[in-house]
Amino acid sequence: MKENEILERTRTMVIDAIAQNMNLYGITPSAGRLYGLLFFSDKPLTLDEMKEELGMSKTSMSTSVRSLLDLNMVEKVWVKGERKDLYTIKEDxxxxxxxxxxxxxxxxxxxxxxxxxxxxxxxxxxxxxxxxxxxxxxxxxxxxxxxxxxxxxxxxxxxxxxxxxxxxxxxxxxxxxxxx
Missing domain, CATH: 1.10.287 (Helix Hairpins)
Incomplete structure (x- = not known):
């Protein structure tokens, strides 16, 4: 569907820009892409979901999440019935x-x-x-x-x-x- 492709392209463009911008401040591009993914996500994501979406290794994903947590840019959230850790960006x-x-x-x-x-x-x-x-x-x-x-x-x-x-x-x- 053409509309879906446009939506995905515009999101990818913003995610790439976020990743490049964060790289200027010493945050790895992979952490920047992860932040961009969480920005556009309509729900908190697990490490496995983020890994699958971005095609990153589990180690790289874990390192990126930890980096963003340390900088207070993302937070771990609790969802009833979910056993895995979930992450979302801080909205402020x-x-x-x-x-x-x-x-x-x-x-x-x-x-x-x-x-x-x-x-x-x-x-x-x-x-x-x-x-x-x-x-x-x-x-x-x-x-x-x-x-x-x-x-x-x-x-x-x-x-x-x-x-x-x-x-x-x-x-x-x-x-x-x-x-x-």
Missing amino acids: WYQCFFDFFTIKWRTAITMNSSAMEKSMANLKELIADPNIPEDIREHALMDIKKLEERIDYYDWQNRLIDSFETKEILNFIPIKDKKE
Whole structure:
């Protein structure tokens, strides 16, 4: 039936776009396709149903589901009489955005800040030595200044993330009412 083919093609086009977009943010294309499948599904799906629909291996499917669960983009749901785990997307895309970025950004900030703070401590120790050559001291002082600027930047990023978690950001960029 021609109408069914059009429906499937348009869904595939959106699923491919979602997969490519998620790949830009470090989520595998297979997890992106899985998310797209769940987006268009009219009911929660089991791992077996998703595996069959996408033609993915059980391992890849399980890894993708776990990744999306960790990012709070999908959730496990309970259906009376169903013994297998069922999954569906979280419908609040705004909250998914907040969760995804806060998880990813906090991880990056923590890694970078930690490395920079340890480096600054080492550099401060180095410049405290009265016997180091002057050119080394100058380079160390310049590095400390650069690192302090980046620490300030991470502080700003943490405050931005806080505004996502508290939803204070919505005071500045409100969600439009669907009636608009």
